[in-house]
Amino acid sequence: MQDYKDFLDEILIDEQTLQTRIKELAEEINRDYNGKDLLLICILRGGIVFLVDLMRHITVPHQLDFMAVSSYGAGARQSGGSVRLSLDLKTDIRSKDVLLVEDIVDSGNTIAYVLEFLQTRQPRSLKVCTLLDKKERRETSIPIHYRGFSIPNKFVFGYGLDLDEYYRNLPFIAVVDLKKYQPPS
């Protein structure tokens, strides 16, 4: 595997800035969900690191559940097609205050599908928290209630986001110089 320094364009958001903003988001969530029945939903796998750090600052009572989705057809990221649910929630969300936690929203297609799907189960409320928002890429309009950072339309990695499944464990968000990046064989 290539050292990320070989293809690093720039560090977009450093560790300190990430952690400070995540704490702020959690405080906002704590205020808004005080006295409610909060269920955090993490969409695997990119959202894991963000979720774990966010959750540590959430002081209101909350539960956690997971979903895994994949796109039909090739090229999950580019696909605008429909979504296959590979892992459904364990929790019945009826009458719960549901907060979907995502690492990044770009086209919005997957989230839009997931929101529509979850809405049919009649939660009391359904909101979205995303660490990164790549607005320029939006194809389907979705409501974002908690946003960590708006970022430009660049290829990013680190802090849960992978490049061909690697580099998720870096503590910062960085931009790839795709001319220098060699995918693993």
Place this chain on the structure above:
Amino acid sequence: MQDYHEFIDEVLVDEKAIETRVAELGAQISRAYAGQELLIVCLLRGGLTFTADLTRHLTIPHTLDCMSLSSYGVGHYASSGNVRVNLDLMTNIEGLNVLLVEDIVDSGRTLAHVLHMLKTREPKSLQVCVLLDKKYRREVPVDVDYVGFDIPDKYVFGYGIDIDEHYRHLRFIASADMKKYKKTP
């Protein structure tokens, strides 16, 4: 939800001790797999926090995948040991170095079953890393290669481990006095 102060027995492992030990495990795993690549398999949901923190300390190339399992039968104790796979790996593990990451091992039944199942897929190597080992509860022998802490046979919560789905966000691992614990209706 009940305040955990009302039923906490004692803090078994505090935040600092967890951080230190997780960093040590990360370094140890990085040395053991030096020059090789590794697939980290996180067992949901308890293993999530540990996995997110552990992988931040890995210095070797690695990818991440998740599995979600549940036991057949009613209740934890009535389990036959057979395991239902709710979410299988996306990765074909044939020929890969696989490290299974779990929050806690007690009877060893689930772990033994998963290991057996994964071995049939012929990974190059298959090892286990658990944060907590409740040795006194072991019913089936399993090889655990990396252990964070040996703990007594107590009901524990925090740092990813829940009681009735709550308290996962706490930064320490504590034992519960179940006589004082009241389930949230």
